[in-house]
Amino acid sequence: MNEEQRLIKACLNGDGTAFEAIYRRFAAKMLAVCHRYAHDKDQAKDLLQEGFINVFESLSKFKGEGSFEGWIRRIMVLTALEHYRKNTRERESYGGTVENLYEEFHPVSADDIYSQMNFKELISMIQELSPAYKMVFNLYVFEGMKHEEIAQKLSISVGTSKSNLADARRILQKKIEKVMLDPK
Amino acid sequence: MADFNDDELDKGFRRVIEGKSIEPPASLWADIRISALERQLIRYQSLTLWFKGAIGALSALLVGTGYFIYQTPKIAPLLPKEVSVVTKTDTVFVTQKVYVDRPVFVYAKSTPPTPNEFANNLNQSEAANDVAEADNNLTKGTERDSETTNARFRPNGLLKNSSRTKKDTDKAATLSDNFFNGLAGRKQKQNAFTENSNGNIKNTNFLKQKGEGQSNGTIEINHLAEENALLRIELGSVDFLEPMPIQPGLTFGIPRINFHSSAKTAASLPKIKVPLVNKLSVSAYVMPKGNNIDVRRGEPNAFKYGNEELGPGVAAGLRAGIKLTDRWSVLAGVEFDVTHFGDGNHRQLLTAELINGTYGYLYRTALGTVEIPTEKLVAPIQVGSVIGLEIRGSIHRFGLTVPLSVRYDVWSKRFRFLQQVPMKVQFYGLLSGYWQIPLLQEGHVEIFENTGWQLPGELTKFQNLHSSFGVNIGIGTELGIGKRFHVFAEPTYTQGITSVVRGMPLRSVTNSFGVKVGTKWNIKKQ
Incomplete structure (x- = not known):
């Protein structure tokens, strides 16, 4: 034992x-x-x-x-x-800024992130996501769930789950890029 | 737009974040423990509540079942299905009238004799007869009749048989017999009587009889026969007009009885009205009782309130009763009760808080909140100010209860004490609902300021008190001494249903057990 x-x-x-x-x-x-x-x-x-x-x-x-x-x-x-x-009310009243998700990106590698970003910065970036994006990103990236499973757990469609994940990634990519380009 | 590599982003996040730790604050474990305890307590209270509810429902079911078993008449052993036994008991009361329709009797007139025969008869008879002679004639005629037919009756003084020849008599008898033989075929069985009055015949052949009967199958006919028709017959023709004879061997019979009862069931019987005052009684009682309080805290804020316990109390009441039936009564009245409570922790610290725009101290109990009087405090009250509070004795609660009860008398017995004093013992059950109104809640405290200043205070303006509803159930025994006076004892359990406080994040429901001891006075002798 x-x-x-x-x-x-x-x-x-x-x-x-x-x-x-x-x-x-x-x-x-x-x-x-x-x-x-x-x-x-x-x-x-x-x-x-x-x-x-x-x-x-x-x-x-x-x-x-x-x-x-x-x-x-x-x-x-x-x-x-x-x-x-x-907390439906919290989700609906989310006041995050709507960013232009379709601007051009400079692709970043995992190594870049690992070497240039710290834990606190990445956690803050995730926390700043809207509740729906944050939930899908966490479940997909960290818990390893498939879109079907996420859709079931969050009572959304699979398409919404995929779309939310893509949007969350673009937002995070943009934030990382911004930090990397302007470390201050 | 340049695309980016999703996998690289995910991997980067995983490599940086996964497996990392953030040290929690030291107080978090204490918060978890308190939260877990609160949750356990709430769950326990819910469980207790359900358990009490189940016990209550079961008790009600048992009492109900017992009552119905008690009420149900004993059932005879079941018979095989092939045998059908129907027992029906009808109760008909003496006062019911019974109408009897009886057959109609019809007078018939026999064929008159020819004038020669009549003249012959008259010639052989004397023109006038006195009464004495008539009596003799009747005797003779009766003898003659007995020779021919016993079923014939002749009126007095109508026929002078002594002067009649046997032949004439026989002839007349034959005529009459022919007629009555015809009547006999009509199955008319009826006695008839005639009366002789000054040479006339009063006949009552057409009868309608009224009578009164009883339900046990016997029928008594009161001979209230009415003579609906009087037939006066000329003397000259009476010899040929004869009433129906009484036939030997025929008993008085009623061919058909039509029974009409306007009251077929006891329900429609006239009720005996008992004056209201005869059903009234008044009682006075006192009830020492033990009290308990159930505090149900449904949210964490509820734990800011005290954990008070109700002490024993006493109630005194007056009630009036009215008897509805032999066993059921309704009782209503008023009851004044006093209890007290305390939390066992007589000293506590209170922190200043904003109350209606100004800072003050609020003492929160499970039985209401009260603002601490601050007029005499020396230190200014501001954010973070603290005072000590010590409760002197207990906080007293005064309430007025309005109960409405139904009482069922289960058993009673009358006897005479020392063979002189009439006494009555009764056992009964009571089920009540009540409405309780809080009247006053007060207590004395000592207030300690951090400056070292100490002053007494009174807590009187408790808030959040609210009227409540509940039920109580009890059994009782009553001893009647004489015709009016009674003493009784009633063990009673009282259970509140609604909270005695409102506007607080908790529900406080009280319950108690006590024994009512009192006297009852019947307004009228019973």
């Missing part, structure tokens, strides 16, 4: 310290995940809090198939999705 299994068993027996141990072990990584889905730091904390409560309440459902970290991460993503579905 590894450490994670021992902690899960202790949690199921009502051991309070085991809950805290799980939190300490995964909170930082999960907060990074939550930051991608949130529009600011406070919302990310709220998502993490809600997500961990869901994790603790669902511990008995963890069958040990796959990694525990992956399971917690899925719950965090599902929590963010639930929050996205509930």
